[in-house]
Amino acid sequence: MNIAQVDYDGLIPNNVALGQDVRVKRALEKWHPGYINWWHDMGPEGFQESLVYLRTAVSVDPKGWAKFDYVRMPEYRWGVLLAPQVEGRKVAFGAHKGEDAWQEVPGEYRAMLRRLVVIQGDTEPASVEQQRHLGKTAPSLYDMRNLFQVNVEEGRHLWAMVYLLQKYFGTDGREEAEALLQRRSGDPDTPRMLGAFNEKTPDWLSFFMFTYFTDRDGKMQLEALAQSGFDPLSRTCRFMLTEEAHHMFVGETGVTRIIQRTCEAMKQAGIDDPYDIEKVRKLGVIDLPTIQKKANLHFSLTLDLFGSEISTNAANAFHAGLKGRYREDRLKDDHQLETGAYPVLRLINGQIKNEDAPALSALNMRLRDDYVVDCNVGVGRWNKVIEQIGIPFQIKLPHVAFHRHIGEFSDIHADVSGNVLSEAEWNKRRGDFLPSGDDRAFIEGLMQPNFEIGKFAGWIAPPRVGIDNKPGDFEYVKIA
């Protein structure tokens, strides 16, 4: 079978020859109804019957992997797609460097590998759950369509991880696949596994910040797992990354369009001071300081997803050849890191200082550093928009010690510049850094639906181009 071609005949589109793998095919077909029930219960609320102009992956050929058409979301073809196998691929790092990549799970690393797959899998449905109410307040049909596109693809990413569990992890893999449908974002008894995936996504600014910052953690983690010596995981993640790019596009351009609209409205009204919040809000747009606070919140929550700066788990996963560094294949060193050092920001006698740590233990920190660099690129583009319109303001990422719940800085309070604050100071100034109840209420008040074809809510500028080159008056969602 040509790996670039997808078998569309069965219940589950795939390029892994499911038709010849009766055990796994049955296991997935058995899991399917539970997934559909979950989608109905926890997927986009109120739009399950609507026709949405969605892209569906139909091939893994980078030149033409997707097709666009109107689909009812519950009928979306969630498939199992892996990037093509690379002939003669080797483990590229760690203790097994140079050995043939594994096509089966290496027994000694089974538990570690399963944990990585389960954690990755858990985030995918969590984000759909977090975003399920947003359709009702969409600022346009274009944005609504993008939300649903992100949602169905996160659903497909869950399928990708469940395939690995069902195919390679036997009975416990099956149990984990079930459990992925049982946990719920924010549920006090059965929460999702990682902190940020139990937070609310109450409004569209949060959605765009989430897709900008948190989906970008997804990109970094998938890039690290794409390097894995366990070849099926590597191939799965490589294809997921193709879809992930659009999610970050949605986030980056979403925030850009909000900033653009705010700045244009300010200019038009002759308001130069970005801190004249009351006046700016009267224009029906979101003031820049509040956008900054939302960025502070989502950036800091996402940093927690990188785990502790110093981590034995991360060292073990690298040493075993299961999880590499960001773009490991482009780095020039021994790819074993038994001797090197890496500078880590630590809390030393109450002060934040850089200290060298063994490179192997500092892998979470390193991935986080790569992430911050990547985040700053888009922030620079947001600032260009503000500058071009001529408002004296810059969005800045807060210090990595700000508002942390995991790792080195979880026990202290710091301001956005990294100054350590007492509990009392923090409580006094918290509202300067993070959205206050008033900020949230103002934003939520703005979130009135706008479902008119080709129209946009007043707080967000239209996009520069349509999806799939569609014109401005295209009906992205036919609401039923």
Ligand code: BYC
């Ligand atoms: N919340 O050694 P440590 C995405 C736990 S996003 C709660 O510091 P490690 C997406 C940790 O489990 C990408 N618990 O951390 C985005 C451990 O517990 P155990 C998702 C946490 O293991 C948007 C203990 O603390 N993929 O795809 O080196 C939309 C000590 O851990 C947290 C992955 O994350 C937390 N934030 O690193 C849709 C990749 N952090 O085992 C999708 C797979 C740590 O001692 N996961 N803990 O009981 C991993 O690589 C790692 O597990 C982590 C943590 C990076 C998450």
